[in-house]
Amino acid sequence: MKRKFLAAPYVVWMLLFTLVPLFIVIYFAFTDSITGAFTLNNLVSITDYATIFLRSIWLSVAATLICLIIGYPVAYTIAQCKPKTQRILHMLIMLPMCMSFLLRTLAWVALLEDTGIINNIITSLGITPLPLIRNSGAVILGMVYNYLPYMILPLYTSISKQNPRLIEAAEDLGCNKVNVFRKVILPLSLPGITSGITMVFVPAVSTFYISQKLGSPGTILVGDVIESQFKGAYNPNLGAAMSLILMILIFICIGITNHFTKNTDEEVMMS
Template identity: 50%
Template sequence: MKMKAKWASAPYIIWMILFTIIPLAMIVYFAFTGSDGSFTLENVKNAGVHIPTLANSIYLALISTVVCLVVAYPFAYYISRKSYSKQKMMVMLVMLPMWMNFLLRTHALSALIEDNGVINTILTSIGLEPLKMINTQGAVIFGMVYNFLPYMIMPLYSIMTKIDNRTIEAAADLGANTLQTHRSIIVPMSVPGIISGITMVFVPSVSTFVISGLLGGSENYLIGDIITAQMLGSAYNLHYGSATSLLLMIVVLVTMIIFNGLDSEDTEGMLA
């Protein structure tokens, strides 16, 4: 049996080696070599210039993660208390936007909020001043929330739906009002879902380049845009790009370690 299980995992292991381990090794290799192939720390030092952009990326990703959490938590709780058939329908509605391509969605969004876009056309036609929406920080955050909200709702919903109604009633029975019930029962019991929701929103947000590229304009350049430019675009420099990528990866890794540390502290044993 043991042997069988080992062999069954072989395709994935091969996949991992080909498409994760080797590319990762290449990034490390490029990050620490110059164009002549010799070892150097120059790239890493130069990548340091992008720390303000990185900080801005983290800042925007954090805000959109918080917004997602605030929007998703009550909604996920609401779904989780519905009957099974209603739950299925609502989950489908949540997933519905995901059936459309991510790029298309973002393009559609930019068409909506452009200076001469749908919203502003409507506003001017009824005699109001047009709003400056596209190419702002707000637009980037909105784009992130818009695209990644389902990734927050789903893990929250799937953990909340496992909370027995009687557990919630027990809290009320012992004197907890709605707020206290959430604070001391439902939130702590949802921590694993909250953690994975945060992970699933924060990571793609911090590294996105499409959203900031399409909605943020030149002022809201994020670390993802810089890496794209270095790897594929105008500022082509593979070594430099690799070093910047490495920097981003380390930041994400550290963030995840912190979150997972919180997870195991608060919820030890509750996942049994």
């Protein structure tokens, strides 16, 4: 029986609506916005936005690392709970992901504002208010807040799948707790770390809105510029060129991450 052909409508759909649009992005990136002739101007003028690209990368790398550092203990703790508790906590991590991220980001504005909730509490304690908003730190916080669940979930999956007997074996063979973590738990959770990094970095580096609300004009990100090419200053050709560069950048970053975790990945598969 040719069960393979059940996938035919899907393959046609995906070719039409994911592959063809990507080729159209490339087409727009290399054509002039008025004459439609072939040009490299769009890609050349991206050099004007180099600082914005660099800023997007640096802020999202920082957010990704923070997510990894605070996400790991959370994933580890959830994986140690009873199965029933694990299911509930897992659900509580997923729940915020399904709620309007626009309104949740707006709630952060209310928390961080100069006359916001946190500063109100601080001033009532007699401390001078802090500049919590309109800076890079607030943008990083917004990214960490929005994308932390995308780090915790794959980490949790890879930690909870580990065979507890491996840890027992390491302990029996004389490993102390630090070494059990370093030599057994951490290497075995590398696939989770890799996919967590990707799942946080990709939306963080391409985000818009977060910096519009929590940042200042000095913390504009690539996503904001791309958005304005389509919704404001209408220059879809420049927007397409920026999207193309963004895609290539992400491709390179994922490549680097995979390179660093590759060797151990194979070891995991062998065990």
